[in-house]
Amino acid sequence: MRWIRAAGRGLLVAAVVLAGHVSAGAGAGTGSAGAAPGDGRGPMTLATAGDLTGYLGPLLEGWNRGHPDERVTLVELPDSADETRAQLTTGLRSGDGRYDILNMDVAWTSEFAAAGWIAPLDADRFPLGSFLPPVLGTAKYEDRLYAVPYVTNAGMLYYRKDVLDGAGEPPPRTWAELERQARTLAPRHGLGGYAGQFLPYEGLTVNATEAVYSAGGSILGDDGEVTVDSPAARTGLGFLARGVRDGWIPREALTYKEEESRQAFQDGRLLFLRNWPYAYAGASGADSRVAGKFGAVPLPGPDGPGTSVLGGSNLAVSARARHPESASDLIAYLTSAPVQRKVLTEGALPPVRAELYRDPELIRRFPYLPTLRASVLSAAPRPKSARYEQVSLAVQAVVHDAMAQHQDPAESVRRLSRELSAVTRRG
Numbered sequence: 001m002r003w004i005r006a007a008g009r010g011l012l013v014a015a016v017v018l019a020g021h022v023s024a025g026a027g028a029g030t031g032s033a034g035a036a037p038g039d040g041r042g043p044m045t046l047a048t049a050g051d052l053t054g055y056l057g058p059l060l061e062g063w064n065r066g067h068p069d070e071r072v073t074l075v076e077l078p079d080s081a082d083e084t085r086a087q088l089t090t091g092l093r094s095g096d097g098r099y100d101i102l103n104m105d106v107a108w109t110s111e112f113a114a115a116g117w118i119a120p121l122d123a124d125r126f127p128l129g130s131f132l133p134p135v136l137g138t139a140k141y142e143d144r145l146y147a148v149p150y151v152t153n154a155g156m157l158y159y160r161k162d163v164l165d166g167a168g169e170p171p172p173r174t175w176a177e178l179e180r181q182a183r184t185l186a187p188r189h190g191l192g193g194y195a196g197q198f199l200p201y202e203g204l205t206v207n208a209t210e211a212v213y214s215a216g217g218s219i220l221g222d223d224g225e226v227t228v229d230s231p232a233a234r235t236g237l238g239f240l241a242r243g244v245r246d247g248w249i250p251r252e253a254l255t256y257k258e259e260e261s262r263q264a265f266q267d268g269r270l271l272f273l274r275n276w277p278y279a280y281a282g283a284s285g286a287d288s289r290v291a292g293k294f295g296a297v298p299l300p301g302p303d304g305p306g307t308s309v310l311g312g313s314n315l316a317v318s319a320r321a322r323h324p325e326s327a328s329d330l331i332a333y334l335t336s337a338p339v340q341r342k343v344l345t346e347g348a349l350p351p352v353r354a355e356l357y358r359d360p361e362l363i364r365r366f367p368y369l370p371t372l373r374a375s376v377l378s379a380a381p382r383p384k385s386a387r388y389e390q391v392s393l394a395v396q397a398v399v400h401d402a403m404a405q406h407q408d409p410a411e412s413v414r415r416l417s418r419e420l421s422a423v424t425r426r427g
């Protein structure tokens with residue numbers, strides 16, 4: 001399989017065999033051959049949050065074999081979004097140009113762009129028209145492209161099919177059904193009812209935002225104004241707080257990030273789990289106790305399907321990148337159709353290219369693709385703010401208190417509204 005890249009704005013065309021081998025004579029003919037100081041071409045580093053499925057190194061080797069003068073070095077930062085963000089921003093604030101390409105959480109684009117840490121990109125160099133529509137919005141700030149979608153993500157509800165089938169019940173479509181099944185069926189099987197990612201970190205912001213969106217509410221409006229104080233937000237936080245209070249969300253889930261919650265589900269300790277699609281691969285693996293016994297459906301909401309928060313990551317070029325031309329070409333490579341296929345087949349991560357979700361062979365191998373596609377298409381982005389970190393910290397703190405200390409959802413929503421108003425006023 002070949003893909004063609006227009007290098008140096010169409011001056012050079014290279015053909016690279018996707019398995020990573022350079023086709024005869026083509027390797028030296030890429031932009032790398034002409035690498036010279038000042039032309040924006042040369043070696044690079046790519047920083048990413050933990051590569052949980054270990055697929056990215058081998059994928060980048062495919063690029064490196066074809067581009068010996070534009071090699072990319074992978075730098076893996078911690079697993080959690082917050083720790084990665086902290087490491088990146090510490091470096092960026094001090095003007096450290098160590099990383100040329102940032103594999104950034106979709107939630108950070110506004111903040112990084114507003115701070116001048118990432119450079120605007122030339123939209124014509126990337127296959128933007130091939131992406132699932134919602135993902136593109138996460139890559140823009142003030143209508144300019146600052147990053148290129150690379151991996152998308154949407155929360156799904158994993159459920160124990162064996163348990164529900166045994167009770168003759170379908171998977172829940174509403175919170176009331178989920179709550180009833182979690183209260184009644186789970187204890188009969190010695191299972192916890194429901195978990196998500198409820199430790200105070202970005203994952204809790206995601207879970208809480210999903211609850212608010214699913215009930216029809218919002219956190220910030222399009223112009224950044226605080227919109228959270230609404231009956232819908234009270235309903236959303238009420239769902240999460242009630243779960244802990246009434247015991248169908250195990251208290252232990254207040255300490256879960258993605259990996260702890262995935263482990264609990266695949267160890268056979270939960271009836272329901274909200275997680276990203278990557279958890280499907282682990283729960284199907286040889287060391288899972290629930291392989292073949294679970295399914296995944298869209299997240300439920302108060303009266304029907306809920307709304308997932310759009311997750312995933314975008315690739316951005318640092319404003320201090322040493323070789324921005326090579327960086328853009330690498331991003332084009334990583335978003336090309338064959339590489340995007342490997343993001344799914346080798347990384348178990350949701351690709352951004354729409355056509356892959358309709359591929360019958362892929363659907364056979366990854367039966368959750370249609371559910372995931374529907375979830376991504378109806379997913380909503382997190383609030384956009386140049387002060388996103390503070391926004392997220394406020395959401396996490398308030399929601400964790402509401403859940404762990406059984407605080408009144410109405411009072412929690414009022415407190416969140418006050419804290420967010422203080423954050424956005426400072427902006």
Ligand code: GLC
Binds near residue numbers: 107203204312313
């Ligand atoms: C996943 C999502 C990302 C989100 C994070 C929260 O990595 O892709 O967007 O911020 O989880 O924990």
